[in-house]
Amino acid sequence: MTTSTPQVASRWARFRGSYLLYSFKRDLIAQLSLLVFIALVAVAVLAPWLAPMNPYDLAQIDIMSSELPPLWIAGSDPTYLLGTDAQGRDLLSTILYGARVSLIIGFGAVALQALLGVSFGLLAGYLGGRVDAFLMRLADIQLSFSTLMVAIVVGAVVKAAFGGATFSAYAVPLLVLIIGLAEWPQYARTVRASVLAERHKEYVDAARVMGFTSRRIMFRHILPNTLSPIFVISTVQVANAIIAEAALSFLGLGMPETQPSLGSLIKSGFDYLQSGSWWITLIPGLVLVVLVLVINLLGDWLRDVLNPRLYKA
Amino acid sequence: MALLDVNHLDVRFALRRGDVQALRDVSFSLERGERLGIVGESGAGKSVAAFSLLNLIAKPGYIAGGSIQFDGRELTDMSDRALRHVRGHRMSMIFQDPMMTLNPVLSIGDQMVECLKAHRRISTAEARAISLRKLEQVQIPSPAARLDQYPHELSGGMRQRVIIAIALLLDPDIIIADEPTTALDVTIQAEIMALLLELCEKHNVGLILITHDLGVVSQVTQRMLVMYAGRVIEQGPTREIINDPQHPYTQGLINALPQMATPGSRLNQIPGSMPSLDNLPTGCAFHPRCGFVNRADGTTRRACIDEVPGFVTSGNCRVACHMVAEMLERERIPAEEIR
Numbered sequence: 001m002t003t004s005t006p007q008v009a010s011r012w013a014r015f016r017g018s019y020l021l022y023s024f025k026r027d028l029i030a031q032l033s034l035l036v037f038i039a040l041v042a043v044a045v046l047a048p049w050l051a052p053m054n055p056y057d058l059a060q061i062d063i064m065s066s067e068l069p070p071l072w073i074a075g076s077d078p079t080y081l082l083g084t085d086a087q088g089r090d091l092l093s094t095i096l097y098g099a100r101v102s103l104i105i106g107f108g109a110v111a112l113q114a115l116l117g118v119s120f121g122l123l124a125g126y127l128g129g130r131v132d133a134f135l136m137r138l139a140d141i142q143l144s145f146s147t148l149m150v151a152i153v154v155g156a157v158v159k160a161a162f163g164g165a166t167f168s169a170y171a172v173p174l175l176v177l178i179i180g181l182a183e184w185p186q187y188a189r190t191v192r193a194s195v196l197a198e199r200h201k202e203y204v205d206a207a208r209v210m211g212f213t214s215r216r217i218m219f220r221h222i223l224p225n226t227l228s229p230i231f232v233i234s235t236v237q238v239a240n241a242i243i244a245e246a247a248l249s250f251l252g253l254g255m256p257e258t259q260p261s262l263g264s265l266i267k268s269g270f271d272y273l274q275s276g277s278w279w280i281t282l283i284p285g286l287v288l289v290v291l292v293l294v295i296n297l298l299g300d301w302l303r304d305v306l307n308p309r310l311y312k313a
Numbered sequence: 314m315a316l317l318d319v320n321h322l323d324v325r326f327a328l329r330r331g332d333v334q335a336l337r338d339v340s341f342s343l344e345r346g347e348r349l350g351i352v353g354e355s356g357a358g359k360s361v362a363a364f365s366l367l368n369l370i371a372k373p374g375y376i377a378g379g380s381i382q383f384d385g386r387e388l389t390d391m392s393d394r395a396l397r398h399v400r401g402h403r404m405s406m407i408f409q410d411p412m413m414t415l416n417p418v419l420s421i422g423d424q425m426v427e428c429l430k431a432h433r434r435i436s437t438a439e440a441r442a443i444s445l446r447k448l449e450q451v452q453i454p455s456p457a458a459r460l461d462q463y464p465h466e467l468s469g470g471m472r473q474r475v476i477i478a479i480a481l482l483l484d485p486d487i488i489i490a491d492e493p494t495t496a497l498d499v500t501i502q503a504e505i506m507a508l509l510l511e512l513c514e515k516h517n518v519g520l521i522l523i524t525h526d527l528g529v530v531s532q533v534t535q536r537m538l539v540m541y542a543g544r545v546i547e548q549g550p551t552r553e554i555i556n557d558p559q560h561p562y563t564q565g566l567i568n569a570l571p572q573m574a575t576p577g578s579r580l581n582q583i584p585g586s587m588p589s590l591d592n593l594p595t596g597c598a599f600h601p602r603c604g605f606v607n608r609a610d611g612t613t614r615r616a617c618i619d620e621v622p623g624f625v626t627s628g629n630c631r632v633a634c635h636m637v638a639e640m641l642e643r644e645r646i647p648a649e650e651i652r
Contacts, residue, residue, distance in 0.1 A: 129372075202413035208369055210428050210479075211400035220427070224418040 023305050030301035033294040040291055044099040051093035052079070056259060063088045067277045085265070085280045086272055087257075094260055095284050099291065101261040105175045106242035110234060112180025113241075117187020118230065122218050124188065125195025136192070139185035147182040147244050151253045154178050168256040175254055179241050190233050194226035228306035235299025239292045246288055262288045314385065315342035316486060316519060317366070322379035324358075324365050333591045335361045335374065337543045343487065346517040348510075350530035350551060352566070353540035354587050359523045362540070363489045366521070367400050384486070402432045405480040407490040407509075411472035411497070415464035421448075421475055422460030425482060432483055447478040451508060470501035477509060487519040494529070506533060527570060531555045539563050542598040543590055549630030559632040561603045597622050597635060605636045614639070 015021060024030055043050055053060050066088040069076045076083060082091040124135040158174060159167050167174065198204065199222065207217045246263030248254035250270075255261040257268055262284045269280025324336035336358050343349050351359050364370050366381060368388050381388040383399065391399070408414045416424060425444035426437055435443075441460065448456035451474040464472060473493065480488050490509065494502035510533050513520045522534055530537055530551060537554055539547040539562065547560040558564045565583035567573065574580045585602040588594055600606050600617040607613050616622070616635040624631045625638045 202408050202410060203416045205369075206406070206408060206414045206476075207416070209367060209400055209406040210431065211397040211402060212427075212431055213397065216431070221416050221419075225416070227418075 020305055024301075027301055029297055033297040033301070036290065037294045037298060040099060040287075040294070041103060043096055044103050047093075047096035047100050051090070051096045052081075053090040053093040055089045055094045055097050061088050067272065067275075067280075069277075070279050070283070082283055083277075083279050085268060086277070087268075091280065091283060094265060095262070095287055098260045098262045098265050098284060099287060101172065101255060101259065102242050102245055102263070102288070102291070105172060105179065105245045105261065106238050108172075108176035109179035109183070109241040109245070110237045112176060113184045113187055113237060114230070114234065116180070116184040118191050118223070120184070121188040121191025122195055122223060125192040126199060126214065126218050126222065132192070135188065139188050142182070143185045145182070147179060148248070148251070148253070150182045151175075151178045151248050155253050168258065171255050171259065175245055175248065178248075179244050182244070183237060183240065186233060186237060187230070190229050191226055194229055195222055198222050198225050232299060232303040232306060235295055235302060239295040239299070242288070242292055242295075262291075314382075316345045316347075316384060317343040318380075318382040319366070320380045320382075322362075322365060322381065323377040324361055324370060324374060325377040327373040327375065328591075330591070332377075334377075335543050335590055336365065339379070339540075339543075339545050341538055341545065341548060343519050343521065345486065346513075346519055347536065348513060348520040348522065348534045350534035350537035351521065351523045351540060352525060352527060352530055352537055354525065356542075356587055356590070357540040358543040358590075359540055360491055361543075363406065363491050363521065363523055366489060367404060367406065368396055369400070398432070401428060401485075402483045403485055404487045404489065405483070405485045407473075407476055407480050407488060407493045409492040409495050411469050411476055412464075414476055415472060417464055420461055420463050421467075425460075425479055428479060428482055443482070444478070447482055448475070450481065450512065451475070451478045453478070469497050470505065473497060473501075473505050474508070477505070477512070481512060481516070481518070484516065485518060487521065488513065489521045489523070491523045492525070493522075494526075495524075502529075509533075527555065527566060539566070542587055542593060544598065544633065546599070546633045547630060549628070553629055557628075559627050559630060559637050560599075560634045561605050561636065562599050565602075594618075596620050597633075603636075 024034075048054070055061075066084055066086050068080050068084040070083040070091075071078065071081050073083075080090050080092070082095070085091055085094060120135045120139070124132040154174065154177070155167065158170075204217060204221060207221050212221075242262075245254055245261060246266065249261050249263030250267040252267065255264045257264055260268065265284040266281050266288070269277065269282075269284070272280055319342065320340050322336055322339040323334065325332045325334050339358075339362060341349065351362060353359050361370065361374070365374075365376055366388075368376070368381070368391065370376065376389050379389070383403070388396070388399065415421070419427075422441060422444060425447070426440040429435060429440040429443055430437070433440075444460060445456055448459055453459055453471055453474045459467070459471075459475065464475075467475065477493075488509075493509065494505050497505060506529055509520070512518070520533070522530065524530055534551045536549065537551045538545050539554070539560065541562050547554060547558070547563050554563060555567065558567055562583070565581075568581040569583060571580055583602055588598060588601070594601050596616065596618045597603070597620075603617065605614070606617045614635055620635070622633045622635045622638065624633050625641055626632075627637060627641060
């Protein structure tokens with residue numbers, strides 16, 4: 001279509017004149033957070049090209065160089081900038097790869113949560129009645145199981161049915177599934193509440209008068225009007241999912257040590273804290289804290305911009 | 314046969330404490346291109362009547378009885394798919410508040426194109442062309458630019474023009490306008506009503522105008538219904554009802570217009586307020602507020618308190634009032650009861 005070019009230009013112009021950008025330009029914390037977040041995502045995505053070593057490649061690992069301290073401490077090896085872990089893997093490379101795993105699981109789980117939660121929330125809010133009661137009780141039941149319990153049950157079932165090797169091979173999709181299933185009610189509740197508020201507005205009546213189908217009204221008319229709370233809880237949920245994955249891995253229910261995430265790195269170093277190799281736990285821990293912190297700070301900023309009245313999810 | 318024929322329509326709301334009857338025995342018809350006004354206080358059932366015409370009453374409301382014949386087809390037992398074809402396509406609706414009726418997150422053009430594409434198999438480019446033509450018809454300034462604007466970028470009057478354009482988009486047979494000018498300021502009100510009237514006349518579109526503004530009804534419509542507590546109490550040609558109202562309630566409404574009062578004196582209001590639908594008085598629902606329950610000679614007209622009045626024909630109008638019935642029967646009108 002010929003009109004597409006000016007439309008794109010006007011969208012860009014709209015964005016440049018928007019309050020979103022205006023407030024971003026005036027919020028130093030948001031700018032720094034976004035910068036750090038983009039940097040972390042970039043190095044995680046580019047890990048295979050940036051990392052000096054491939055921690056998944058057993059041939060590159062030398063057990064003789066295990067537990068070497070970071071560069072600025074006596075007894076370090078200049079090959080290993082942040083030192084090595086107990087298996088002799090370069091800690092910097094492992095952190096880069098680990099951050100990648102953590103981010104994939106975090107975003108994947110949130111995508112699954114959002115898919116389930118938004119669909120169920122829309123249906124419950126728009127259709128009401130029995131559908132609403134059923135879906136919301138389902139959400140209550142889901143919330144009464146902790147993520148850990150879901151993880152233990154799913155992990156145990158998969159391990160019993162297919163063996164530990166299969167679990168390790170499919171650890172990433174399984175963790176996405178576990179964390180996604182455990183947390184969808186957060187979305188469903190938020191979306192349902194917004195839909196209940198939107199459903200009685202006149203534009204919904206107008207859409208029904210126009211002869212649109214319920215599905216069209218739900219997804220095209222009501223959903224876009226509930227997006228701002230969805231964006232806001234998404235940031236919180238990404239941070240939560242990354243923490244959940246780290247917690248599960250720390251407890252040995254998550255990523256296997258051969259494909260470390262930040263959580264399983266922290267765990268693997270935990271055994272050596274007493275023997276003085278604090279860096280194996282502390283440095284991945286710091287990366288995790290910074291990652292979660294900047295996501296939460298961005299979420300706070302977004303919440304203030306999109307809806308000052310929304311309380312924290 | 315009329316284009317729209319509503320007969321003995323009953324609408325109820327199933328509430329926990331029992332059914333509440335929102336519409337009771339409502340009958341009227343609309344010819345092609347005719348303009349009908351529905352007048353009444355808030356809560357009289359005007360909007361419920363409008364929504365039930367499209368079979369769109371929200372739960373817990375439901376159509377308990379009666380029929381709505383549109384173009385020879387019964388709407389009350391039509392399938393959802395067939396109803397969707399009627400909605401928007403054959404009958405469309407204009408709502409009270411233009412600030413609320415447009416979806417805030419979709420551009421004007423998107424909303425119009427979507428509406429066209431839901432009912433017709435046409436390309437986006439064609440749909441945009443039709444939308445633009447309709448925006449030109451409603452005399453909106455710089456219509457082409459409006460297509461890519463969002464509702465919040467338009468003023469109230471412009472939004473109501475957009476809504477009228479959307480209502481006309483699929484060339485419907487009937488437009489139901491539910492207090493289309495209430496939320497606008499007075500100068501814009503007149504413009505919008507004039508536009509609506511002009512477009513309806515030009516395209517031979519039927520109009521059902523729901524309002525409590527008797528002035529607008531008398532200018533725009535050919536026939537009118539007066540509703541009170543879910544019932545039609547008087548209907549007939551607009552001019553006759555405005556010039557010579559029969560029902561005491563209609564008389565009260567017309568007397569309550571500010572221009573009917575002597576400047577400086579109190580306005581003539583109807584004493585009391587409309588009863589709630591779940592607690593209607595016995596007999597004529599208006600009798601507790603009616604000045605004619607007692608005859609001029611001091612005796613009480615018991616029928617007003619005990620019996621729901623049926624319709625009597627007076628001239629070209631139909632009126633549901635015991636007093637009018639009695640007067641017609643006697644063929645002689647006591648002078649002091651007219652005014």
